[in-house]
Amino acid sequence: MSNVLYDALIARHATNNAVFLVLDDGTEVSFAAFAARMAQLAHVLVQVGVTPGDRVVVQAPKLLDTIALYGAALQAGAVYLPLNTAYTKSEMKYFIEDATPALVVCDARNKADLADICAGNAEILTLAADGTGSLSTQANDKPCLFKTVPRGPDDLAALLYTSGTTGRSKGAMLSHKNLLSNAQSLSAIWQITDTDRLIHALPIFHTHGLFVAMNTSLLSGTQVRFMAAFDVEAIVAEIPASTMLMGVPTFYTRLLDDTRLTKDLVASMRLFVSGSAPLLAETHTAFEARTRHRILERYGMTETNMITSNPFEGERLAGTVGYALPGTEVEITDNGKPVVAGEIGMIEVRGDNVFQGYWNMPEKTAEELRETGFFITGDLGIKSKDGRVSIVGREKDLIISGGYNIYPKEIEDVINDVKGVLESAVFGVPHADYGESVLAAIVLDNTNLSAIDIATSVEPHLARFKHPRRYIITDALPRNTMGKVQKNVLRANASTGFVSSI
Ligand code: MLC
Ligand code: AMP
Numbered sequence: 001m002s003n004v005l006y007d008a009l010i011a012r013h014a015t016n017n018a019v020f021l022v023l024d025d026g027t028e029v030s031f032a033a034f035a036a037r038m039a040q041l042a043h044v045l046v047q048v049g050v051t052p053g054d055r056v057v058v059q060a061p062k063l064l065d066t067i068a069l070y071g072a073a074l075q076a077g078a079v080y081l082p083l084n085t086a087y088t089k090s091e092m093k094y095f096i097e098d099a100t101p102a103l104v105v106c107d108a109r110n111k112a113d114l115a116d117i118c119a120g121n122a123e124i125l126t127l128a129a130d131g132t133g134s135l136s137t138q139a140n141d142k143p144c145l146f147k148t149v150p151r152g153p154d155d156l157a158a159l160l161y162t163s164g165t166t167g168r169s170k171g172a173m174l175s176h177k178n179l180l181s182n183a184q185s186l187s188a189i190w191q192i193t194d195t196d197r198l199i200h201a202l203p204i205f206h207t208h209g210l211f212v213a214m215n216t217s218l219l220s221g222t223q224v225r226f227m228a229a230f231d232v233e234a235i236v237a238e239i240p241a242s243t244m245l246m247g248v249p250t251f252y253t254r255l256l257d258d259t260r261l262t263k264d265l266v267a268s269m270r271l272f273v274s275g276s277a278p279l280l281a282e283t284h285t286a287f288e289a290r291t292r293h294r295i296l297e298r299y300g301m302t303e304t305n306m307i308t309s310n311p312f313e314g315e316r317l318a319g320t321v322g323y324a325l326p327g328t329e330v331e332i333t334d335n336g337k338p339v340v341a342g343e344i345g346m347i348e349v350r351g352d353n354v355f356q357g358y359w360n361m362p363e364k365t366a367e368e369l370r371e372t373g374f375f376i377t378g379d380l381g382i383k384s385k386d387g388r389v390s391i392v393g394r395e396k397d398l399i400i401s402g403g404y405n406i407y408p409k410e411i412e413d414v415i416n417d418v419k420g421v422l423e424s425a426v427f428g429v430p431h432a433d434y435g436e437s438v439l440a441a442i443v444l445d446n447t448n449l450s451a452i453d454i455a456t457s458v459e460p461h462l463a464r465f466k467h468p469r470r471y472i473i474t475d476a477l478p479r480n481t482m483g484k485v486q487k488n489v490l491r492a493n494a495s496t497g498f499v500s501s502i
Contacts, residue, residue: 003151004177006071006148006151009074009180010038010218013032013035013221014032016030016031018223020034020217020223022223022224022225024228037064038072039142040139040142043146044139047142048102048103048123049102050076050123052149054079055099055102055159056078056102057083057095057101057105058081058104058105059085059104059107060105061107062204062226062228063127063131064131065136067204070158070214074157076146077149077150077151079158079159080159081101081158081159081160083161084206084463085205086463086464086465088461088462088463089117092114092117094169095169095171096122098359098360099159100121101122103123104118104122105127106124106126106127108127109128154356155175156175156176156356157175157176158179158210159174160172160174162303162405164364164410165378166409167407167409167410170361170364172303173355173358173359174356178305178352179211180215181327181351181353182215182325182353183215183216183218184219185325186306188326189325190216190309192219194222195243196223196243197223197224198217198222198223198224198225198242200214200217200225201227202246206276207300207301207305208300208403212300213246230247236255236265239265242269243268243271245271248402248403249280249283250402250435253433256286262290263290263291266291269291271312272287272296273298274295275297275299278400281319296310296312297310297321297322298310298322299391304349304351304354307321307325308321308322308325308389309325310322320389322388323387324387325351329350329351330347330389331374332345332346336370342382342384344392345380345381346377346378347380348374349377350373350374350375354369354375378396378398379393379394379396380394397487399426401431401435401436402434404466408425408426408427408428408487409426412425412426412440414458414461415442418449418457418458419447420445421449421454422444422445423442423477424440425440425490426438426441426468427494428491429495438468438469439471440454440470440471441490443473443475443477444473455467455471478493
């Protein structure tokens with residue numbers, strides 16, 4: 001038996017000496033050297049006891065070895081589990097206890113905390129921002145060839161956690177087939193080839209930067225300018241030598257703020273892709289006016305990979321997310337029944353791209369993944385007669401800030417645990433840079449806690465990007481006749497100005 005993803009993405013490059021990655025310090029890594037590094041890392045995995053099907057948790061900076069570790073895990077038949085570098089110890093505790101990995105790879109600075117969580121049940125290796133650490137030391141003297149572990153289409157390749165409306169993160173189980181089918185569809189419809197050069201400035205712990213960008217590049221033999229972080233200066237410098245950029249809307253608004261973004265600067269570019277959050281029509285229009293390029297917006301989710309895309313050839317319409325990808329069905333439903341074209345309903349998706357279910361959560365899986373194979377996204381949309389999809393809202397209570405998903409329930413649970421807080425409601429308000437930003441309205445329990453007291457108690461438990469930017473102390477939360485908190489009222493009040501914020 002073959003190894004589905006490894007064979008398609010990496011094995012074919014074993015003797016390909018073309019440049020694959022260009023790093024921030026100018027280092028060029030060929031496809032062949034990348035495959036060799038993966039093999040060395042795969043030997044390390046086996047040496048520390050990782051066996052096929054084991055989870056490998058990676059909370060590490062964006063480096064050559066971090067992305068090579070993804071391939072190494074595939075080659076060794078393990079399940080790659082990347083986590084946001086911003087997560088705190090208490091967030092990491094949940095993921096590690098839920099996923100029970102055999103190995104945790106982390107920045108040396110977090111080793112003591114993670115060792116405490118793992119309590120001897122997982123090996124820990126380190127990988128620091130300068131590339132040093134026990135992972136690379138152990139890999140350096142290993143052979144550059146590794147006997148690939150067979151994996152079939154339904155075997156798990158990755159486990160990606162996505163926050164939940166119940167406040168508990170859920171591990172989305174992604175198979176080799178899920179990831180490969182999506183990479184094939186995207187490469188084909190975006191016409192990605194080995195003559196492309198992609199500017200990669202996204203994090204590699206989410207679907208967008210890891211699968212959409214890296215899997216399509218490996219599949220197509222595309223060169224990647226692999227940037228450790230998003231930086232307008234670096235992107236402006238790289239655009240003239242590149243052909244593609246994939247980003248969240250914040251990338252595009254920040255580029256538009258720079259007067260060096262002109263039609264001449266982007267002369268070599270053939271595709272700008274946006275996703276993970278709604279791209280405002282005004283950003284689309286302003287970008288076209290400045291560069292003559294129409295940003296191609298697509299829509300996806302951790303559970304489903306990419307679902308729809310505006311066409312590469314054909315009209316890219318601002319405010320729409322385009323058509324279902326080849327091999328993917330999109331239905332708009334009301335109580336599970338398809339509605340007619342032009343009516344608003346729940347977006348449901350079926351296809352090889354749709355995940356295998358939530359790790360250890362069969363009830364959650366049954367709630368969201370129908371027996372027919374359709375996954376209920378929680379996004380509300382409309383489909384035109386010719387199949388073009390527009391997202392018009394979300395049924396799930398979710399804030400998207402700079403492309404990161406933030407589930408209010410998770411933050412409310414942490415705030416409600418603060419002694420002296422009676423209840424809270426977390427909601428999103430428009431933000432010029434991040435799209436949305438997080439606010440919290442709080443009712444106190446006969447105490448005189450200040451907003452700063454609450455922030456001080458809450459912040460150690462949550463990654464920085466989830467922290468409410470304002471804590472608003474109020475007498476009561478607005479509720480409808482059913483007793484449900486009216487977050488739309490909170491949003492409206494916030495825009496007209498509340499007091500008591502930090
Ligand atoms: C960083 N910060 C954020 C933030 N990113 N705050 C709110 N929302 C965000 N998204 C905070 C940091 O904690 C820090 O806080 C300060 O901002 C500066 O940090 P930075 O590292 O300099 O960040 P910045 O340049 O602002 O980052 C913005 C960004 C980044 C847009 C480049 O957030 C990013 O790369 N987003 C991409 C997310 C992504 O890949 N999403 C795809 C999910 S997959 P302080 O106070 O300490 O200074 C998915 C499926 C699909 O959704 O369809 O793709
Ligand atoms: P995640 O759970 O991080 O995978 O985020 C998936 C969610 O991001 C989707 O359910 C949508 O709500 C949102 N999303 C992704 N792409 C787009 C887009 N192009 N427009 C609007 N929302 C999007």
